[in-house]
Amino acid sequence: MADVAQAAGVSSATVSYVISGKRPVAEHTRRVVEKAIADLGFSVNTVARSLRTGRSSIVALVVPDLSNPFFAQLAASLQEELRVLGLHVMVCDTKADREEERAFLREAVQQRFAGVVITPFRLVAKDFLVLSEAGIPAVVSADLPFGDNDLVTPDARAAIRAALTEVTEAGRRHIAMVAGPRDATGGDPRLNLLRSLAAQFGTALPGRLVVRGEHTREAGAVGFERLMRIRPRPDAVFCANDVVAIGAMDKAEELGIDIPGDVALIGHDDASFASLVRPRLTTVRYPAADVGKAAARLLIERLDGRSVRRTVHVKAEFISRGTVRTGP
Amino acid sequence: MADVAQAAGVSSATVSYVISGKRPVAEHTRRVVEKAIADLGFSVNTVARSLRTGRSSIVALVVPDLSNPFFAQLAASLQEELRVLGLHVMVCDTKADREEERAFLREAVQQRFAGVVITPFRLVAKDFLVLSEAGIPAVVSADLPFGDNDLVTPDARAAIRAALTEVTEAGRRHIAMVAGPRDATGGDPRLNLLRSLAAQFGTALPGRLVVRGEHTREAGAVGFERLMRIRPRPDAVFCANDVVAIGAMDKAEELGIDIPGDVALIGHDDASFASLVRPRLTTVRYPAADVGKAAARLLIERLDGRSVRRTVHVKAEFISRGTVRTGP
DNA sequence: TTGAAAGCGCTAACAG
DNA sequence: CTGTTAGCGCTTTCAA
Numbered sequence: 224m225a226d227v228a229q230a231a232g233v234s235s236a237t238v239s240y241v242i243s244g245k246r247p248v249a250e251h252t253r254r255v256v257e258k259a260i261a262d263l264g265f266s267v268n269t270v271a272r273s274l275r276t277g278r279s280s281i282v283a284l285v286v287p288d289l290s291n292p293f294f295a296q297l298a299a300s301l302q303e304e305l306r307v308l309g310l311h312v313m314v315c316d317t318k319a320d321r322e323e324e325r326a327f328l329r330e331a332v333q334q335r336f337a338g339v340v341i342t343p344f345r346l347v348a349k350d351f352l353v354l355s356e357a358g359i360p361a362v363v364s365a366d367l368p369f370g371d372n373d374l375v376t377p378d379a380r381a382a383i384r385a386a387l388t389e390v391t392e393a394g395r396r397h398i399a400m401v402a403g404p405r406d407a408t409g410g411d412p413r414l415n416l417l418r419s420l421a422a423q424f425g426t427a428l429p430g431r432l433v434v435r436g437e438h439t440r441e442a443g444a445v446g447f448e449r450l451m452r453i454r455p456r457p458d459a460v461f462c463a464n465d466v467v468a469i470g471a472m473d474k475a476e477e478l479g480i481d482i483p484g485d486v487a488l489i490g491h492d493d494a495s496f497a498s499l500v501r502p503r504l505t506t507v508r509y510p511a512a513d514v515g516k517a518a519a520r521l522l523i524e525r526l527d528g529r530s531v532r533r534t535v536h537v538k539a540e541f542i543s544r545g546t547v548r549t550g551p
Numbered sequence: 552m553a554d555v556a557q558a559a560g561v562s563s564a565t566v567s568y569v570i571s572g573k574r575p576v577a578e579h580t581r582r583v584v585e586k587a588i589a590d591l592g593f594s595v596n597t598v599a600r601s602l603r604t605g606r607s608s609i610v611a612l613v614v615p616d617l618s619n620p621f622f623a624q625l626a627a628s629l630q631e632e633l634r635v636l637g638l639h640v641m642v643c644d645t646k647a648d649r650e651e652e653r654a655f656l657r658e659a660v661q662q663r664f665a666g667v668v669i670t671p672f673r674l675v676a677k678d679f680l681v682l683s684e685a686g687i688p689a690v691v692s693a694d695l696p697f698g699d700n701d702l703v704t705p706d707a708r709a710a711i712r713a714a715l716t717e718v719t720e721a722g723r724r725h726i727a728m729v730a731g732p733r734d735a736t737g738g739d740p741r742l743n744l745l746r747s748l749a750a751q752f753g754t755a756l757p758g759r760l761v762v763r764g765e766h767t768r769e770a771g772a773v774g775f776e777r778l779m780r781i782r783p784r785p786d787a788v789f790c791a792n793d794v795v796a797i798g799a800m801d802k803a804e805e806l807g808i809d810i811p812g813d814v815a816l817i818g819h820d821d822a823s824f825a826s827l828v829r830p831r832l833t834t835v836r837y838p839a840a841d842v843g844k845a846a847a848r849l850l851i852e853r854l855d856g857r858s859v860r861r862t863v864h865v866k867a868e869f870i871s872r873g874t875v876r877t878g879p
Numbered sequence: 880t881t882g883a884a885a886g887c888g889c890t891a892a893c894a895g
Numbered sequence: 896c897t898g899t900t901a902g903c904g905c906t907t908t909c910a911a
Binding site (some may be wrong): 264266267268269270271273274279281290291292295297298299302303311313314315316329331332333334335356444469495496499500502 | 592594595596597598599601607609615617618620623624627630631639640641642643644657660661662663684707797813823824827828874
């Protein structure tokens with residue numbers, strides 16, 4: 224920058240101002256400086272800028288599983304939304320490990336990130352203290368509020384109700400669930416929601432019909448198998464997400480169990496492959512792109528100085544395909 | 552850091568040295584400093600460190616499509632490999648747009664990134680000048696060498712040969728390809744490789760049997776449809792990657808074309824969903840996790856001072872499933 | 880409309 | 896084994 228200033232015969236302050244536009248610069252001066260910048264191929268050192276301003280232009284996105292297309296799409300969407308403001312996204316895959324989650328939060332403060340967008344998986348509220356102490360805004364994407372952070376959360380009641388309606392109309396009575404791990408953040412709110420809604424349909428969802436595991440294909444297979452040993456055998460299985468549901472389908476095929484003939488299966492998220500498997504997976508769609516957009520908006524507002532907590536609800540939608548009743 | 556120094560009654564240099572371990576510190580002093588660090592909840596400001604050392608701890612991973620599970624997995628793998636060295640990965644999705652690709656390279660120099668790992672899609676060699684001028688090491692993941700960068704590249708000859716063998720044995724004679732766009736970096740080397748290998752099988756792959764488009768599901772459908780209008784109709788179709796192959800399968804179903812009965816279909820990469828579709832997609836597997844590992848190794852060596860160009864070949868593997876002949 | 884200069888927090892000579 | 900100190904490249908206040 225000093226080089227540019229010298230070449231243009233101005234002070235480095237002026238160069239800084241033509242770049243940032245934070246103070247008017249005479250037309251002529253500006254042109255001279257811009258020419259010098261081009262001639263020298265100068266580009267600002269953003270780390271010096273960050274040191275000076277105390278804030279970088281990087282936002283961390285912390286997710287439990289980047290190989291889940293839902294999160295990949297969330298990442299793509301968030302990146303696209305923030306890009307126009309000159310903000311960058313650093314994607315952090317924690318593999319659902321609490322220590323990794325905490326490590327990334329620490330990292331965010333060390334790097335003086337502009338903000339973090341996180342889908343907590345095993346974190347607890349006090350793990351967020353490092354962030355708030357450092358004054359780094361966080362927006363949480365989760366089913367339940369989390370500390371006093373901004374929140375993007377699904378509005379899934381209607382969708383789950385629609386799912387239960389279809390399941391019930393298909394004559395299913397023994398509903399079960401392959402839920403997330405017991406120590407997951409919030410204790411798997413999807414289970415609680417399903418349970419309370421099922422009650423309205425006159426169906427209980429007792430603990431013995433809930434099986435728990437990671438959000439992986441393998442865990443889905445294992446969980447489904449355990450469910451299939453219960454008598455009377457469940458005839459409808461809700462899954463924590465689509466990855467888990469795919470695992471359940473693997474196992475059903477292996478066991479010679481017909482879906483949806485013998486057992487109805489309902490996923491969650493509508494990850495890209497949900498419509499690829501056969502039969503196509505009936506699922507509760509939670510639009511990753513919209514979640515990314517909402518998170519970006521919340522974060523930007525926060526960066527602009529808003530100080531009150533906000534929540535954005537993103538509507539989930541029941542997508543009826545072929546795993547509850549024979550369909551498309 | 553000055554605070555910690557004061558609290559511990561030492562100089563800030565000493566604090567720096569206990570953190571970095573770059574110079575021995577007396578056992579007692581170290582303990583006192585560590586206590587002060589813990590008490591004050593201090594954590595180093597890595598942006599100041601980066602400014603001072605001239606290099607950040609962030610590596611950019613630039614890919615054309617993060618929603619392609621192949622790249623998502625590459626990202627996860629790279630992140631995992633670099634993490635132990637305290638390096639971080641910033642994922643950049645360019646959506647196959649050259650301007651975006653260039654923008655991210657510029658960004659990498661502004662942010663003084665430690666390095667970049669990139670799968671170029673429309674970039675040309677001279678776009679890399681910004682990086683080399685800034686002295687930022689790049690490792691390229693591509694089918695062909697690219698400038699004088701380190702390279703991770705598939706060794707796919709044997710796999711493609713195996714594919715051609717199976718296709719030929721299945722009695723197919725009219726091979727076609729849905730290739731990438733004409734302006735793609737390297738002009739789609741996968742096409743050239745297939746073409747030269749097909750010749751060894753006595754099969755030509757004339758231009759009229761090659762259709763081009765983006766690496767998307769939609770383009771795969773469109774390309775496949777165009778291919779199906781050619782007479783004599785192709786009876787085996789190779790696709791630029793699995794996403795494209797899925798699009799082809801969509802269209803085949805729509806058109807009532809049986810796969811593999813009427814047309815054999817071969818994908819590329821073995822993205823996670825290749826084994827999910829029915830029939831399961833026969834494909835040329837290119838292991839994303841290994842690519843990530845190789846790229847990490849190359850980058851680390853480069854950071855350690857190696858100055859000669861290196862290439863790592865990652866073996867591709869033919870995975871026979873159900874889209875060439877009836878199979879699993 | 881522009882310039883001078885302080886200082887962000889750290890690292891790494893250099894000196895003791 | 897430890898301390899002093901210059902300076903990385905930028906932004907921004909204060910002064911002109």
